[in-house]
Amino acid sequence: MDMMVLVQVLESTMRLATPLLFACLAGLISERAGVFDIGLEGKMLVAAFMAASIAFVSGNVWIGVVAAVGVSVLMSLMHGLASITFRGNQLISGVAINFLAAGITVVIAQNWFRQGGRTPSLSGNARMARIDLPFAEALRDVPVIGPIYHGILSGHALLVYVALLCVPLTWFMLFRTRFGLRLRAVGENPAAVDTAGVSVVGLRYAAVAICGVLCGLAGAYLSTGLSAGFVKDMTAGRGFIALAAMIFAKWRPWHALGAVFLFGLLEAVANRFQNIDILGVNLPVQAMQALPYILTVVILAGFVGKAIPPRAGGAAYVKEH
Amino acid sequence: MSKGRIPHWADVTLVPLTSVLLAFVISAILIWAIGESPWAAVKLMVEGAFGSSYGWGYTLFYATNFIFTGLAVAVAFQARLFNIGGEGQALLGGLGVALVCLYIPWPHWSLALIAASLGAAVFGAAWAFIPGYLQARRGSHIVITTIMFNFIAASLLGYFLVNVLRPQGAQDPSSPRFPAETALPKLHEILGVFGIPFSTVPPVNISLLVAVGMCFAVWFMLWRTRLGYQIRAFGESEPAAEYAGISPARITIYVMLISGALAGLMAVNSVMGEQQRLVLNAVEGAGFIGIAVALMGRNHPFGVFLAAMLFGFLYQGGAELALWTGIPRELIVVIQALVILFTGALDNMVRIPIARLFAMRGAR
Amino acid sequence: DPALMFDLGGKFDKSFNEAAYNGAERWREETGGSYREIEMQAAAQRVQFARRLAEAGSNPVVVMGFQNAPTLEEVAPDYPDTSFVLIDAVVDLPNVRSVIFAEHEGSYLVGMLAAMANETGTVSFVGGMEIPLIAAFACGYAQGAKAVNPDINVIVNYTGDTPAAWNDPVRGGEIARAQISQGSDVVFAAAGGTGLGVLQAAEDAGVFSIGVDSNQNYLHPGSVLTSMLKLVDQAVYDAFTDGPGLETGVVQMNLAAGGVGYALDEHNEHLISDEMQEAVEAAKAAIIAGELSVHDYREDSACPAF
Amino acid sequence: MRQDTAASASYAIELRGISKAFGPVQANKDISIRVRRGTIHGIVGENGAGKSTLMSILYGFYRADSGEILINGHPTEIPDSLAAIRAGVGMVFQHFKLVENFTVLENVILGAEAGGLLRPSLAKARGLLKDLAREFELNVDPDALIENLSVGHQQRVEILKALYREADILILDEPTGVLTPSEADHLFRILRGLKEQGKTIILITHKLREIMDVTDEVSVMRRGEMVATRTTSETSPTELAELMVGRKVLLRVEKTPARPGEEVLRVDGLRLVDAQGVERLRSIGFELRAGEIVGIAGVAGNGQSELLEVLAGLRPAEGQAWMNGQPLPLSGRDCDAQARRARRIAHVPEDRHRRGLVLNFHAWENTALGYHHDPLYNPHSWKMDNAAIIRDTQAKMDAFDVRPPDPHLKASGFSGGNQQKLVLAREIEHAPDVLLVGQPTRGVDIGAIEFIHQRLIKLRDSGSAILLVSVELDEILSLSDRIIVMFDGKIMGERLPDQTNAQELGLMMAGMA
Numbered sequence A: 001m002d003m004m005v006l007v008q009v010l011e012s013t014m015r016l017a018t019p020l021l022f023a024c025l026a027g028l029i030s031e032r033a034g035v036f037d038i039g040l041e042g043k044m045l046v047a048a049f050m051a052a053s054i055a056f057v058s059g060n061v062w063i064g065v066v067a068a069v070g071v072s073v074l075m076s077l078m079h080g081l082a083s084i085t086f087r088g089n090q091l092i093s094g095v096a097i098n099f100l101a102a103g104i105t106v107v108i109a110q111n112w113f114r115q116g117g118r119t120p121s122l123s124g125n126a127r128m129a130r131i132d133l134p135f136a137e138a139l140r141d142v143p144v145i146g147p148i149y150h151g152i153l154s155g156h157a158l159l160v161y162v163a164l165l166c167v168p169l170t171w172f173m174l175f176r177t178r179f180g181l182r183l184r185a186v187g188e189n190p191a192a193v194d195t196a197g198v199s200v201v202g203l204r205y206a207a208v209a210i211c212g213v214l215c216g217l218a219g220a221y222l223s224t225g226l227s228a229g230f231v232k233d234m235t236a237g238r239g240f241i242a243l244a245a246m247i248f249a250k251w252r253p254w255h256a257l258g259a260v261f262l263f264g265l266l267e268a269v270a271n272r273f274q275n276i277d278i279l280g281v282n283l284p285v286q287a288m289q290a291l292p293y294i295l296t297v298v299i300l301a302g303f304v305g306k307a308i309p310p311r312a313g314g315a316a317y318v319k320e321h
Numbered sequence B: 001m002s003k004g005r006i007p008h009w010a011d012v013t014l015v016p017l018t019s020v021l022l023a024f025v026i027s028a029i030l031i032w033a034i035g036e037s038p039w040a041a042v043k044l045m046v047e048g049a050f051g052s053s054y055g056w057g058y059t060l061f062y063a064t065n066f067i068f069t070g071l072a073v074a075v076a077f078q079a080r081l082f083n084i085g086g087e088g089q090a091l092l093g094g095l096g097v098a099l100v101c102l103y104i105p106w107p108h109w110s111l112a113l114i115a116a117s118l119g120a121a122v123f124g125a126a127w128a129f130i131p132g133y134l135q136a137r138r139g140s141h142i143v144i145t146t147i148m149f150n151f152i153a154a155s156l157l158g159y160f161l162v163n164v165l166r167p168q169g170a171q172d173p174s175s176p177r178f179p180a181e182t183a184l185p186k187l188h189e190i191l192g193v194f195g196i197p198f199s200t201v202p203p204v205n206i207s208l209l210v211a212v213g214m215c216f217a218v219w220f221m222l223w224r225t226r227l228g229y230q231i232r233a234f235g236e237s238e239p240a241a242e243y244a245g246i247s248p249a250r251i252t253i254y255v256m257l258i259s260g261a262l263a264g265l266m267a268v269n270s271v272m273g274e275q276q277r278l279v280l281n282a283v284e285g286a287g288f289i290g291i292a293v294a295l296m297g298r299n300h301p302f303g304v305f306l307a308a309m310l311f312g313f314l315y316q317g318g319a320e321l322a323l324w325t326g327i328p329r330e331l332i333v334v335i336q337a338l339v340i341l342f343t344g345a346l347d348n349m350v351r352i353p354i355a356r357l358f359a360m361r362g363a364r
Numbered sequence C: 001d002p003a004l005m006f007d008l009g010g011k012f013d014k015s016f017n018e019a020a021y022n023g024a025e026r027w028r029e030e031t032g033g034s035y036r037e038i039e040m041q042a043a044a045q046r047v048q049f050a051r052r053l054a055e056a057g058s059n060p061v062v063v064m065g066f067q068n069a070p071t072l073e074e075v076a077p078d079y080p081d082t083s084f085v086l087i088d089a090v091v092d093l094p095n096v097r098s099v100i101f102a103e104h105e106g107s108y109l110v111g112m113l114a115a116m117a118n119e120t121g122t123v124s125f126v127g128g129m130e131i132p133l134i135a136a137f138a139c140g141y142a143q144g145a146k147a148v149n150p151d152i153n154v155i156v157n158y159t160g161d162t163p164a165a166w167n168d169p170v171r172g173g174e175i176a177r178a179q180i181s182q183g184s185d186v187v188f189a190a191a192g193g194t195g196l197g198v199l200q201a202a203e204d205a206g207v208f209s210i211g212v213d214s215n216q217n218y219l220h221p222g223s224v225l226t227s228m229l230k231l232v233d234q235a236v237y238d239a240f241t242d243g244p245g246l247e248t249g250v251v252q253m254n255l256a257a258g259g260v261g262y263a264l265d266e267h268n269e270h271l272i273s274d275e276m277q278e279a280v281e282a283a284k285a286a287i288i289a290g291e292l293s294v295h296d297y298r299e300d301s302a303c304p305a306f
Numbered sequence D: 001m002r003q004d005t006a007a008s009a010s011y012a013i014e015l016r017g018i019s020k021a022f023g024p025v026q027a028n029k030d031i032s033i034r035v036r037r038g039t040i041h042g043i044v045g046e047n048g049a050g051k052s053t054l055m056s057i058l059y060g061f062y063r064a065d066s067g068e069i070l071i072n073g074h075p076t077e078i079p080d081s082l083a084a085i086r087a088g089v090g091m092v093f094q095h096f097k098l099v100e101n102f103t104v105l106e107n108v109i110l111g112a113e114a115g116g117l118l119r120p121s122l123a124k125a126r127g128l129l130k131d132l133a134r135e136f137e138l139n140v141d142p143d144a145l146i147e148n149l150s151v152g153h154q155q156r157v158e159i160l161k162a163l164y165r166e167a168d169i170l171i172l173d174e175p176t177g178v179l180t181p182s183e184a185d186h187l188f189r190i191l192r193g194l195k196e197q198g199k200t201i202i203l204i205t206h207k208l209r210e211i212m213d214v215t216d217e218v219s220v221m222r223r224g225e226m227v228a229t230r231t232t233s234e235t236s237p238t239e240l241a242e243l244m245v246g247r248k249v250l251l252r253v254e255k256t257p258a259r260p261g262e263e264v265l266r267v268d269g270l271r272l273v274d275a276q277g278v279e280r281l282r283s284i285g286f287e288l289r290a291g292e293i294v295g296i297a298g299v300a301g302n303g304q305s306e307l308l309e310v311l312a313g314l315r316p317a318e319g320q321a322w323m324n325g326q327p328l329p330l331s332g333r334d335c336d337a338q339a340r341r342a343r344r345i346a347h348v349p350e351d352r353h354r355r356g357l358v359l360n361f362h363a364w365e366n367t368a369l370g371y372h373h374d375p376l377y378n379p380h381s382w383k384m385d386n387a388a389i390i391r392d393t394q395a396k397m398d399a400f401d402v403r404p405p406d407p408h409l410k411a412s413g414f415s416g417g418n419q420q421k422l423v424l425a426r427e428i429e430h431a432p433d434v435l436l437v438g439q440p441t442r443g444v445d446i447g448a449i450e451f452i453h454q455r456l457i458k459l460r461d462s463g464s465a466i467l468l469v470s471v472e473l474d475e476i477l478s479l480s481d482r483i484i485v486m487f488d489g490k491i492m493g494e495r496l497p498d499q500t501n502a503q504e505l506g507l508m509m510a511g512m513a
């Protein structure tokens, strides 16, 4: 394959993987603390909407990002209220959040902007600017490094780099800090945390809130970084793909990076190579569109062993019946 | 924490009813906020869904779809398998129904119904088999594989409809209309036999009886047969199941086959009973609604039936709402979300105060 | 009062249904009348709503989308006194007006414009889903492009197979970027909300895009070369204006009838040179005169341009 | 008031009028107890008497419905475990509260970290742990994962956790239930050492021998109430047993000599390699005759559990086996628990919670566990006759004195002893040719132990062969007709119970013979 094409596909991968990475890490932290979250999709959607509308109104994308994070955390806390405080079913709560997001974003957008459940298109400072990494221009023509640094890594929105940074941060937080130790423990055996004199509820809320922050960034990047405005249902299943990536990664941050890059790459490849002739037979479009999903299953079945979730995941902590 | 016990009757009536009420109160505030009358809206919804045999007909029609997909999720959940693939399995079920109805001449609807049900079940089961097999033999997480299979199913159906089933020159990516012999009797015809008048309009048809039958069948299978016993034992405790000589791999595959078959059966109602042809996106998210239905029905077939009725009501009542008021359909999605949230996830928020009330009364 | 029943994509799909909505709104503003409108949530509501509207005394009832052909086949005979208007498909009943558009002809014109604005030898198309309707857009576009430059390369991509394909601007943008990186400098989007991402990506990359259905030139002035107009709004407006008892039968909204076309306004007049406009107008005249025939993909599921 | 406080001052702990209900179950009724500082105080009582609940209240895990807690004479609110830890109370729970996939060190510092970052905390704890380990002979590898440790070592981690938090008052809930005799002895040495350091220890156990050995005082609970407190030197096991159960208990097993019959089970060259490639069983061979109990003695982790699992069909192995003269496949398609039951091999698993019962199933459903193919329950081969199962369960519950005798109660709702009786009733009542039994009396009170032992002997006398695995040497010695000792996956030798003693067996179990 020609070098240019490779660089372009990988650059596209970087963009496509970023929202997945945020959402995947969000789910990872929440589930590591024992709170399952299938509402990633909904939180991303609400955040995408909030980011776009506030960015439009204020003319400053970063205010939009803050608002997106805020509303996403709010949704997270709702999930926390249902599943931690009231020990409700975490899956149902997640499903409800997805429905809620799908409906409420359009209702509010329509009442607010009267553009059919969309926000107006963003431009200028209301959109995330692309950032050129230092020395990108200078290194442009250096072989190997040039294409990688200038072509693939440089020239993305700030949140792309934030997402990448979140991987070591998450890893460090989980495995190198007191908070992380407790967080992992509460997902494995909340009784151990409780008897050690640490609040199970507090830890789980903290995890859920972090999850909200990351989902907020994911949504904000979708609507203000990748596209320029909100469109209903624009998450298009990415929350579920992120969930898949999280399981794929077996709930580990660095593996999550690998998993979302794999998904991003598969999507980028499918976008780029829709019309392929194999031995003179033109594959139907649908085959190419299904290919990323088929490959995911093949890889999962062929190379990734059994994924064991955090042991106390999915269940509320109940001491007495 | 001193907790009284709630009498069983209160737990199954008072708690969910209060929850639904709460959901509606918040919905009412939203409706009011966008400038419509909440009271009129509630009246419209209830009357629209239950006020006439017409409304009932649609409510039951939607409920039928949700019973099938809800049962599919519930059965899998009994074995602690989270089948998110109802959407794809139902799509494939539609393909099965279409092939049976289009390519085999049927003298009478009854034979067509049996064959199409088989077709739907077999195609749905086949689509669930692969994730089931991969989970059982390769440990591939069923949540991922079923999500992926939803996408793959959509592509497969797209291909079939555009390139195979679509009549030459037709604009619509859908199959030709099924022969008239395969048209299923509608509820009004069935009730007519007993002299009960019923609206002829709604598409509710004999599949409703199939769905109710499936509720009983699933209940019977789970609590009255050896297979059901094995499924439940496996779901509750894998080591104990192993100890009992129940093969986890085999049960996983059986359960996914049953689950997929149930999801596939939904097509009998929507594709054969209503559309009479296979169209793009014939499932319309019913597979996902099935997740909510199963969870709210506590994975029990009768609970699934009730939850499906609730969603049938929300769909039909919501349709009437959209029809007669300026309330957008997305707001109806919000109402659904609130109902799911309050009855499914925040039920303890209601249960604890109610329990306290009962404790206070008991103490007096 | 007249009524308007949207197709599943919803009132605000940024293209087809929204155009209908705009037509209805225009009618309302101009006449001060009122109309009823309804959005579906499920396919089962097609028949339900069509009936309800007829029963409620709405007349005429305008029904959007080719998927509603069976709906009217079932409903229209029961309400002989109600006039129905079906947009995008044909139903042969005495009280139904069927409005169909020659999307291929309009696409042909924008294809020509694309090829004339093109400098790289490659133009491209992003469709929402590979269904015959969208394929007809693609095929007309390719024919037009090749009429100008027989050697031009036309890349055709689709977004997906699920309903999300119509509302995924992110993916639309990525596909457009991929096409642009393959040399395309004019991207035509026929993909609903997904198209917004396509137009945005084109602007960001400094190349041309072409909007669809409504006039989308204003979205990114200077970057949107033109829009392929499909005057659904006009069809709805006409139906509402004609009122109850409107003339039924098939209405061909082709170039000749002014049902399709390309958009030229203050946002893109500097992009379309006089020669370009002349060439397109010539082709348009030829098509209207029947001297030039644009192949409709839907006739035989084949496209001579590929 | 003042006098009261002064009098209480010599007590490390004083509980006054503690009551606690779980729904309809009154687990503790108006309980008062005083524990002298610097002593070891035993608490005994039947399963479900409320011992664990009382201690959990003291540790802030549960909150009492009413009552008062005084620590070192001061009334102390203990709303949560943090308050208990602050008040100097440490607890080792019956079911350990450890994070299985964490290291020892991580478990020890959890909740008591030195700062925001782990590394310094871990470094500090490593040092402290080393000192504690030396001081109290509590050796464990600080970097081992909990799931790879034997239960004995896991328990040490729990004790270390408490000591690391500088607990003055240490509660141990049934600490020896899962320990080997030598581990138990070791534990008691540690406890005595702690006592000498001035720490106060509360010890819950079912083993009266341990009470007599290490405690200074002992309190007896029955059905949620505190029935008596005695100075240990002034009481006897018989008295305690009577106080606990409310009737006379036989503390020794009465049995007649065995009359072994035909050989029913024979294994030869049994070899098992686990997933990590470690050889867990090395060429095991023995035979089992009708009408005898063969006891397998060994320190936990030397292959006994694996042997039971292999014979029960739960994991495939290499080697040969014969059942009633017919070959018994040890691997391949027909090697699962179902196939073994079809060959009339029954199995009482070591872990009743994990394997033996489905805790969320009703008692009657558990009766069918593994016997769901039984024609008695399956009138049409694929249907289950629930009514028949319920009747049968009722009969079994009556025969085994399961309390409460309610087939519709969930398995999780029974106390440990009654759960064990449920499992035994299921397996014994099918009159198997071979019964594989693992740890039949683990965590079970003396009344139930007596009953279970009698049942096993009755089964033997009716002509079944029993293979008994237990870490209780007493149990092995008193029940077995022959004793096989295992060490490191090998059979070290075979002894007759009346020709050997605990010392000899202990040496063999340690690999020295």
Ligand SMILES: Nc1ncnc2c1ncn2[C@@H]1O[C@H](COP(=O)(O)OP(=O)(O)OP(=O)(O)O)[C@@H](O)[C@H]1O
Pocket: B225, B226, B227, B228, B230, B245, B246, B247, B250, B251, D338, D373, D381, D382, D383
């Ligand atoms: N005639 C039947 N009708 C309905 N279900 C049946 C019928 N025969 C068997 N089954 C069910 O199908 C399952 C497979 O049948 P089979 O008799 O092989 O059971 P099995 O040996 O118990 O399976 P396993 O080995 O997994 O435990 C059984 O669990 C049984 O409940």
Ligand SMILES: Nc1ncnc2c1ncn2[C@@H]1O[C@H](COP(=O)(O)OP(=O)(O)OP(=O)(O)O)[C@@H](O)[C@H]1O
Pocket: A319, A320, A321, D022, D025, D026, D027, D045, D046, D047, D048, D049, D050, D051, D052, D053, D054, D094, D413, D414, D415, D416, D417, D443, D445
């Ligand atoms: N979390 C709980 N929820 C409900 N009931 C409980 C709970 N914990 C204990 N119980 C009930 O309270 C009673 C006392 O239980 P507890 O565990 O204190 O007994 P115990 O004396 O420790 O028994 P064992 O010797 O078996 O450990 C039992 O009937 C038990 O079933």
Ligand SMILES: [Mg+2]
Pocket: D051, D052, D053, D094, D173
């Ligand atoms: Mg206890």
Ligand SMILES: [Mg+2]
Pocket: D338
């Ligand atoms: Mg079998």
